[in-house]
Amino acid sequence: MHGSQDAAADRRSPLALKLAAFVRLKAEELAQLERLQRRCRRFDAGAELLHETEVGAKAFILEEGWAVSYKSLADGGRQVVDFQIPGDFLGLRSLLLRMSDHSVAAVTEIVACEIDAAELQNALATAPRLGMALLWAVSRDEAMVVEHLVGIGRRAPLARAAHFFVELHQRLQLAQLATATSYACPLNQYLLADALGLTAIHLNRTLRRLRERGLMTLKAGTVTIHDVAGLTALAEFESGYLDQAPPSV
Amino acid sequence: MHGSQDAAADRRSPLALKLAAFVRLKAEELAQLERLQRRCRRFDAGAELLHETEVGAKAFILEEGWAVSYKSLADGGRQVVDFQIPGDFLGLRSLLLRMSDHSVAAVTEIVACEIDAAELQNALATAPRLGMALLWAVSRDEAMVVEHLVGIGRRAPLARAAHFFVELHQRLQLAQLATATSYACPLNQYLLADALGLTAIHLNRTLRRLRERGLMTLKAGTVTIHDVAGLTALAEFESGYLDQAPPSV
DNA sequence: CGGCACGTTGAGTGGAATCAAGAAGTGTGG
DNA sequence: CCACACTTCTTGATTCCACTCAACGTGCCG
Numbered sequence: 001m002h003g004s005q006d007a008a009a010d011r012r013s014p015l016a017l018k019l020a021a022f023v024r025l026k027a028e029e030l031a032q033l034e035r036l037q038r039r040c041r042r043f044d045a046g047a048e049l050l051h052e053t054e055v056g057a058k059a060f061i062l063e064e065g066w067a068v069s070y071k072s073l074a075d076g077g078r079q080v081v082d083f084q085i086p087g088d089f090l091g092l093r094s095l096l097l098r099m100s101d102h103s104v105a106a107v108t109e110i111v112a113c114e115i116d117a118a119e120l121q122n123a124l125a126t127a128p129r130l131g132m133a134l135l136w137a138v139s140r141d142e143a144m145v146v147e148h149l150v151g152i153g154r155r156a157p158l159a160r161a162a163h164f165f166v167e168l169h170q171r172l173q174l175a176q177l178a179t180a181t182s183y184a185c186p187l188n189q190y191l192l193a194d195a196l197g198l199t200a201i202h203l204n205r206t207l208r209r210l211r212e213r214g215l216m217t218l219k220a221g222t223v224t225i226h227d228v229a230g231l232t233a234l235a236e237f238e239s240g241y242l243d244q245a246p247p248s249v
Numbered sequence: 250m251h252g253s254q255d256a257a258a259d260r261r262s263p264l265a266l267k268l269a270a271f272v273r274l275k276a277e278e279l280a281q282l283e284r285l286q287r288r289c290r291r292f293d294a295g296a297e298l299l300h301e302t303e304v305g306a307k308a309f310i311l312e313e314g315w316a317v318s319y320k321s322l323a324d325g326g327r328q329v330v331d332f333q334i335p336g337d338f339l340g341l342r343s344l345l346l347r348m349s350d351h352s353v354a355a356v357t358e359i360v361a362c363e364i365d366a367a368e369l370q371n372a373l374a375t376a377p378r379l380g381m382a383l384l385w386a387v388s389r390d391e392a393m394v395v396e397h398l399v400g401i402g403r404r405a406p407l408a409r410a411a412h413f414f415v416e417l418h419q420r421l422q423l424a425q426l427a428t429a430t431s432y433a434c435p436l437n438q439y440l441l442a443d444a445l446g447l448t449a450i451h452l453n454r455t456l457r458r459l460r461e462r463g464l465m466t467l468k469a470g471t472v473t474i475h476d477v478a479g480l481t482a483l484a485e486f487e488s489g490y491l492d493q494a495p496p497s498v
Numbered sequence: 499c500g501g502c503a504c505g506t507t508g509a510g511t512g513g514a515a516t517c518a519a520g521a522a523g524t525g526t527g528g
Numbered sequence: 529c530c531a532c533a534c535t536t537c538t539t540g541a542t543t544c545c546a547c548t549c550a551a552c553g554t555g556c557c558g
Contacts, residue, residue: 022345053487053489071395071396071399073399073403073404073485074485077403078403079398079399079402079403081395081398081399092388093388093391093392096271096381096384096385096388096389097385097388097389097392097489097490097492098492098494098497099489099490099492101392101395101396101489101490102395121381124377124380124381125377128373128374128377128380131373131377131380131384132345132370132373134384135345135380135383135384135387136345136346138384138387138388138391139341139342139345139346139387140345140346141391142342142387142390142391142394143342143346143350145391145394145395145398146320146330146350146351146394147320147350148398149328149330149394149397149398149401150320150322150328150330152398152401152402152446153328153401153446154322154326154327154328154446155322156545157545157546188503188504188505189504189505190504197401197402197403198546198547199546199547199548200504200505201506201507201546201547201548202545202546202547204505204506204507205506205507205546208506208507236322236323238302240302240346240348240350241346241348241350243346243347243348245347248347406513406514437535437536437537438536438537439536447514447515448514448515448516449536449537450514450515450516450538450539451513451514451515453537453538453539454514454538454539457538469523
């Protein structure tokens with residue numbers, strides 16, 4: 001019995017692990033959650049899962065790999081809204097708003113489980129605490145977007161980049177995908193530039209400055225932080241919005 | 250009977266009117282919603298309802314007047330995340346995340362109803378469709394923040410300002426607080442500048458350019474749009490994310 | 499070997515921030 | 529009624545940073 005419980009815990013999805021930071025889910029609720037993650041599919045790197053202005057779009061739960069959500073402009077410009085790592089939702093808003101307001105693409109090869117509005121509504125009606133958990137996850141995502149907005153609107157490029165890499169580091173550590181000083185980061189400089197509201201050229205120079213100051217290095221898809229305290233200080237990073245604490249519900 | 254129904258409809262809160270765009274709420278659900286809006290208070294212009302890093306903060310539903318949510322930086326900078334008008338939530342995220350990630354202040358004198366986490370959880374458990382409606386409202390708010398992010402990250406100041414005023418126009422029209430070409434706008438140029446990621450000086454010049462192009466004028470707290478089509482075109486405004494359609498649930 | 503994606507560097511320009519100051523409107527008290 | 533303070537708005541001059549354009553390096557893969 002104890003052995004089988006351990007086995008079940010091992011099989012827990014990244015999403016369940018993430019939600020565990022907010023609400024201590026009961027077995028029944030966990031089962032509901034896993035039931036949402038049956039229809040898993042694999043997507044190639046670069047594949048577009050969702051396109052802005054699409055109506056009646058699906059949403060996904062990301063199990064493996066990295067994804068990116070972004071909006072495109074008429075002049076060819078692109079703004080990356082956020083990157084998603086295992087345990088994150090992809091395109092959840094397009095289930096509720098009738099038209100997808102953004103695009104989602106796979107950065108690396110990914111595995112993601114499709115969910116539709118009916119399933120979601122059903123799960124919420126059956127397990128109301130799951131609804132709270134979902135509201136929490138959405139709120140946390142929004143808090144990250146808000147922090148991103150502050151960075152682009154009011155932080156200088158160097159601090160902005162620092163903040164971005166520190167946030168990513170924290171998120172990956174929570175998902176057990178980073179060590180204390182480094183993590184794999186499959187984002188190229190075009191993606192990073194579109195996330196940080198800079199040109200790729202200027203981002204490159206910004207990265208160089210971070211390197212020259214002995215704070216961090218991005219090389220061959222790996223971020224190495226040489227001075228965690230220094231980088232965090234430069235970023236004025238306040239981790240409160242990530243809400244990483246023991247469950248409160 | 251018919252008369253009393255009309256009277257009830259007249260008393261409907263701005264929030265109920267807004268949610269009606271998404272879900273056709275039943276009488277029982279409407280009653281739950283109104284029950285959330287009992288503890289109403291008045292706040293002076295400039296009063297701070299919520300401060301960032303505050304723990305266990307309350308949330309509010311705005312009934313009358315304008316509010317602003319923002320984050321402050323160490324260097325004295327401030328980024329306005331969004332402005333709220335009647336029917337909008339204030340600080341809803343601080344109910345779910347354990348620490349408020351942003352501040353909220355009254356722009357004009359306002360009336361707002363306090364809600365706490367227990368009430369919310371209770372209402373959600375009793376009326377699950379209200380949970381969907383809430384998720385919709387939060388998603389719509391997030392979509393607005395995302396659009397804001399795109400504006401600051403990738404739009405030129407002129408288009409950014411145009412987009413801002415068009416979005417506000419649409420929101421106010423939905424709340425029946427605007428005519429086809431004008432609306433009252435109690436935001437001064439410091440607030441606007443902090444919202445648009447510009448200095449007040451540069452915002453002033455941007456407003457002048459909008460005026461000189463015959464697109465719109467902001468004077469004495471009133472926005473007058475001289476050329477709706479032109480302003481919308483300059484802004485590359487796509488209204489999809491506001492999700493203003495007949496109810497789907 | 500050539501083609502392509504990605505990264506790096508240099509030189510020049512334009513536009514937003516900064517610094518400085520004044521005008522216009524609003525409220526208060528003598 | 530006017531003097532005064534205060535907020536908000538407006539304009540000019542200057543500086544600096546991020547964008548643009550252009551080019552080259554580097555590694556990978558067919």
